[in-house]
Amino acid sequence: MISLPLPPPRTVLELMAGARHIAGLSLGELAAELGQVVPADLRRAKGFVGSLLERALGATAGSRAGPDFPELGVELKTLPVDAVGHCLESTFICTAEVGDLAGVEWEHSRLWEKIRCVLWVPVEGTRTLSVDQRRIGAPFLWQPDGEEEALLRADWELLVSMMARGQFDSLSGHLGQHLQLRPKAAKGSSRRRAFDEDGARTLEQPKGFYLRARFTEALLHRHLLGN
DNA sequence: TATTGATCATAT
DNA sequence: ATATGATCAATA
Numbered sequence: 001m002i003s004l005p006l007p008p009p010r011t012v013l014e015l016m017a018g019a020r021h022i023a024g025l026s027l028g029e030l031a032a033e034l035g036q037v038v039p040a041d042l043r044r045a046k047g048f049v050g051s052l053l054e055r056a057l058g059a060t061a062g063s064r065a066g067p068d069f070p071e072l073g074v075e076l077k078t079l080p081v082d083a084v085g086h087c088l089e090s091t092f093i094c095t096a097e098v099g100d101l102a103g104v105e106w107e108h109s110r111l112w113e114k115i116r117c118v119l120w121v122p123v124e125g126t127r128t129l130s131v132d133q134r135r136i137g138a139p140f141l142w143q144p145d146g147e148e149e150a151l152l153r154a155d156w157e158l159l160v161s162m163m164a165r166g167q168f169d170s171l172s173g174h175l176g177q178h179l180q181l182r183p184k185a186a187k188g189s190s191r192r193r194a195f196d197e198d199g200a201r202t203l204e205q206p207k208g209f210y211l212r213a214r215f216t217e218a219l220l221h222r223h224l225l226g227n
Numbered sequence: 228t229a230t231t232g233a234t235c236a237t238a239t
Numbered sequence: 240a241t242a243t244g245a246t247c248a249a250t251a
Contacts, residue, residue, distance in 0.1 A: 041247095046244070046246045047235085047243075049244085051243085065242060065243080080245090089247095090231095127247095184233095186234070
């Protein structure tokens with residue numbers, strides 16, 4: 001047996017090995033090894049699974065900005081799945097700037113920096129399963145290929161250009177084939193400085209970029225088929 | 228019932 | 240206040 005939490009991984013291969021090591025464990029078993037208590041449900045602990053996995057695998061970034069494993073340039077994301085392999089939720093990637101959008105380019109965007117190398121860890125997320133019984137699945141590393149990058153870039157450019165033009169009234173979670181923009185705030189009343197269609201200062205709801213569940217599901221299934 | 232809009236806890 | 244980790248829950 002290897003003791004948990006694992007030390008900070010020195011290489012991507014080491015991180016992968018750690019993730020494979022905890023695959024098959026239930027969240028209850030993993031939490032017990034870390035001396036943590038598992039909440040009865042996630043209503044008041046929405047980040048529990050992600051934080052638990054970070055701790056187990058030796059992530060050190062905490063809630064600081066940037067990737068979970070800065071030295072490796074790897075972002076860790078849990079992926080809630082059901083028994084059949086369907087993704088149950090979209091995946092939050094990063095907050096979106098709603099003002100001062102001039103000159104932002106895809107290659108230097110926070111979105112691209114976040115997703116250029118992701119270690120996905122599927123975790124059972126069916127709500128009828130108690131949290132402690134949910135099992136951790138096999139991890140897989142994803143670096144978007146040219147086609148995937150082009151698809152995400154197209155969505156990103158549409159959404160960002162609309163915000164840059166102040167077209168917030170036309171924005172909704174319906175836009176974007178694979179990447180969407182949705183509210184991301186503690187309260188519905190939260191506001192950030194932005195500019196309206198006439199360039200006048202205004203306040204808008206904070207927003208975040210999310211990968212649609214069907215997109216992450218395609219990644220998962222492609223991995224399962226061997227790629 | 229799939230999806231969008233709203234929300235919760237914690238760290239800095 | 241804002242960024243981290245996301246899932247909840249109302250709506251269409």
